[in-house]
Amino acid sequence: MRFSNRMCSNWVNSTIRYNTFRNTSQTIVEHNTTVTQDTSSSETAAVCQRITYHSILPTSRPNSLRGVRFAALHETLLTLSTLPEEHPYYLGVAAATRASNYLGILANNLDIDPPRLFTEDGEAAVFTWDLGKVKRLLTVDAEEEDLMDIDRATMVRCDHTLPSDDDLRLGALLNELGSQHLNFAKSLSDTDA
């Protein structure tokens, strides 16, 4: 029995448990690497794997929950930029456009959850992710972006240093967001197993 990543309709971070596979050999696609597991032993093999179906073609399923959440974020950013300037939710057009572009880059290049959003003073959009004990904040304004983590329990703030060169910065940011996210996903699946 072969499992391809397209068969999994759940969105990123969904954990799928396959409890009883006997005499089967399955292929699980995970983070661009193919792992073949032979579960032909007579004992019941409890297989618990995280399958992230969009690791190869992230944009191929626009109607997935993940796709819908990202689309809603884009739509919200657009709406915020049309609010009157005095409105507490207002976000400047330049910042909203740049934030929207960034969101597209993240959604299409990384196995990353759709973030939540808040605006800072109409100048910047702040995307947030809950990574267990830590909350991650990515601030995108009209010119720059910036990454920091805040620990929930101790409230200690940790700033990530990004290169000042534009091209290098984007690469570094993707690296930072992507690798840490994968580490986080891995630690989760370890605890599941």
Add this chain to the structure above:
Amino acid sequence: MLNSGVFCRSALHPRCGKNGIFDEAQLLHFSDVHRDGQFYALSIASRFLLRDEEGAHGYGHRTAAVANRGIRERTGEDPTPESRVHYLGFYDLDYVAVRKIDLEFYDAGFSRVPEHGEAAHFQIEWRLKARQGEALAKDKALRKDRSAARTKLSFLLRGPFKVASASCEVDNFELPTLPRTDAA
């Protein structure tokens, strides 16, 4: 102010943005009072002075009316369906926990500021520290400081206490349960 004091923050939300789009820090919008980046304030209300949950909801409804009137006065037009804010409920904040949040560039304060006939109205205030000259040059650092402090404040929110008669226009918006237990 007693250390056991509890305050509430009304959740006022425009119609834009569906479930799960906004972070809870969005509800903690500090307004730039003098529009010069020197003094930021967040409106809260004393649960003691509002007596009970009903009192807090009443305060929330009146705050929403004031906010919409403010939009009308500033823009000269009625709020559009997107910009009109609706009162959805409130969250509790403990005074003693709020006092522990420190900022790098601002002095945090707490004061009672009755306004719009609301005797229970308080403010959390952030004033730029005295060394403004050098600090102002690092505008982005100031903003980061505020974002971090808002996020820390959002960790302290407890609730929601939802209003029963929330407008049907925003019934697709659910206030998140805080603090988030799944993330702890």
